Amino acid sequence: MIPSRPDFNNLPSRNEGIAQILKGSDVDLTKLPLFLHHEHDGNAYIQDTSVVSRDPDTGLINWGIYRLMFRSKDETNVDMRNDSHKARIHARKYQARGIDMPVAVVIGGPALDKIASMFTVQNTDDWDVLGGFYGAPAKVVKCETSDLTVPANAEIVIEGRIMTTEGWVFDEGPYGEFTGTYGGGLPCNCRLKVDCITYRKGGIYQHATIGGLHPGRTDMAVWNSTIEADIFSALKSAGIQVLDVYIPGNGSTNVAYARIKTVGGGDAKQALGIMLTCSRQWLPKIAYVFDEDVDIFDPDRVMWAFAWRFDPGRDTLILPGQNVLPLEPMCNANKPPVNLSKIGFDCTIPLVGGFDVLSFAACKVTPPLGGAPSGIAGMSEDDIATSMESFIKEAPRSWLEILTRFSGQPYPLVYRAFGRLRHRLGRMADDRPTYPYTLSDSCFVEGKK
Numbered sequence: 001m002i003p004s005r006p007d008f009n010n011l012p013s014r015n016e017g018i019a020q021i022l023k024g025s026d027v028d029l030t031k032l033p034l035f036l037h038h039e040h041d042g043n044a045y046i047q048d049t050s051v052v053s054r055d056p057d058t059g060l061i062n063w064g065i066y067r068l069m070f071r072s073k074d075e076t077n078v079d080m081r082n083d084s085h086k087a088r089i090h091a092r093k094y095q096a097r098g099i100d101m102p103v104a105v106v107i108g109g110p111a112l113d114k115i116a117s118m119f120t121v122q123n124t125d126d127w128d129v130l131g132g133f134y135g136a137p138a139k140v141v142k143c144e145t146s147d148l149t150v151p152a153n154a155e156i157v158i159e160g161r162i163m164t165t166e167g168w169v170f171d172e173g174p175y176g177e178f179t180g181t182y183g184g185g186l187p188c189n190c191r192l193k194v195d196c197i198t199y200r201k202g203g204i205y206q207h208a209t210i211g212g213l214h215p216g217r218t219d220m221a222v223w224n225s226t227i228e229a230d231i232f233s234a235l236k237s238a239g240i241q242v243l244d245v246y247i248p249g250n251g252s253t254n255v256a257y258a259r260i261k262t263v264g265g266g267d268a269k270q271a272l273g274i275m276l277t278c279s280r281q282w283l284p285k286i287a288y289v290f291d292e293d294v295d296i297f298d299p300d301r302v303m304w305a306f307a308w309r310f311d312p313g314r315d316t317l318i319l320p321g322q323n324v325l326p327l328e329p330m331c332n333a334n335k336p337p338v339n340l341s342k343i344g345f346d347c348t349i350p351l352v353g354g355f356d357v358l359s360f361a362a363c364k365v366t367p368p369l370g371g372a373p374s375g376i377a378g379m380s381e382d383d384i385a386t387s388m389e390s391f392i393k394e395a396p397r398s399w400l401e402i403l404t405r406f407s408g409q410p411y412p413l414v415y416r417a418f419g420r421l422r423h424r425l426g427r428m429a430d431d432r433p434t435y436p437y438t439l440s441d442s443c444f445v446e447g448k449k
């Protein structure tokens with residue numbers, strides 16, 4: 001639920017609580033900590049940078065993280081190459097009007113703000129989305145040099161204009177991407193002209209890290225939740241019984257898992273098609289669907305299900321010519337169209353084709369059954385055999401159920417009593433000439449078949 005919006009006509013000025021405002025010739029980005037992130041980067045980057053802009057058509061605010069590369073003391077580049085990203089959509093609108101785009105760049109801030117900034121809710125102001133995350137109207141204040149607004153608790157804000165009138169003509173990068181590569185090579189991007197920098201008293205310069213040899217352990221993780229949400233809601237609205245969606249960190253955002261309850265033979269393939277195409281982020285390129293008994297947050301279970309429930313010939317879905325991120329290493333970002341094929345792996349147990357469900361079941365190791373419950377009366381082998389017989393007559397029983405029932409009795413007696421009955425017992429599945437078996441088919445029943 002999105003709470004009511006703040007009173008935008010009655011906002012406090014950001015001036016309150018600001019220790020320093022740098023304008024004109026005082027603007028100097030080298031007052032910020034600047035450093036190289038990856039060995040082949042084109043220059044120092046300021047990365048934990050939520051860029052705020054206003055849609056010139058609707059007046060709605062957008063914010064999202066877009067990296068800034070240092071150019072000179074009052075200018076940076078801004079990476080805005082993805083056609084589906086809002087800042088670029090706004091910038092294109094300003095460009096079409098022949099004016100530069102006013103922006104405010106919020107450095108740092110609470111992790112929840114970062115996650116909120118990743119979400120795009122159509123026809124909704126991003127401060128409403130932020131309020132939705134906090135369950136209260138977002139507290140925002142006016143900027144110094146434009147009518148943009150920023151969170152009231154912002155530590156450092158860079159105000160300026162993205163020079164859309166000049167176009168996407170300034171070389172930017174290379175930059176060690178969230179992919180763990182220099183994907184995108186040497187792109188051309190817009191320039192940001194800085195008009196003002198404001199610092200809060202004791203303001204904290206926060207920095208984000210992406211790329212490296214373990215990109216899944218970086219700040220890029222805040223992005224994954226928006227892709228997970230896109231996929232979850234798309235699956236749900238298509239009628240798929242989705243239980244979990246997960247973007248595992250080590251797939252650097254290009255791999256997604258879904259856990260579903262299949263009710264028809266085509267569910268998993270349909271889910272794969274949706275997962276690969278539904279997100280406005282154009283991710284992921286690779287998707288897996290698993291049954292409800294697979295813990296998709298456990299890499300061991302995921303790899304196990306992929307190894308034993310997946311038939312490459314039958315369970316692979318390939319979608320050619322799909323939109324992907326421009327920084328895919330296999331695409332040339334500067335020469336659109338950027339598209340690649342996408343692939344899905346159906347790792348669910350087939351519901352059709354006479355498959356034996358029991359063969360696919362995960363065989364959990366049983367913990368040792370506990371010792372004698374206190375106060376249990378010792379039984380003779382005869383008593384156990386009689387009691388076991390009526391227990392099995394009552395209903396088909398698995399071996400685990402039988403052992404549990406007689407837990408606490410000396411186990412040699414339990415095994416011997418069972419041995420006396422075994423020749424008169426059958427398995428539930430014995431009278432079934434064909435597949436599929438079910439998990440209960442392994443239970444013992446009275447009467448040998």
Ligand SMILES: Cc1cc2nc3c(=O)[nH]c(=O)nc-3n(C[C@H](O)[C@H](O)[C@H](O)COP(=O)(O)O)c2cc1C
Nearest residue numbers: 064065066067079085086087118120208219220223
């Ligand atoms: C740490 C971090 C850095 C990012 N850097 C960029 C970037 O430089 N350029 C870009 O287009 N997207 C970047 N993103 C992704 C966008 O911020 C993300 O797609 C966001 O949803 C865009 O929102 P918007 O379309 O509402 O503006 C980054 C995300 C994170 C978490």
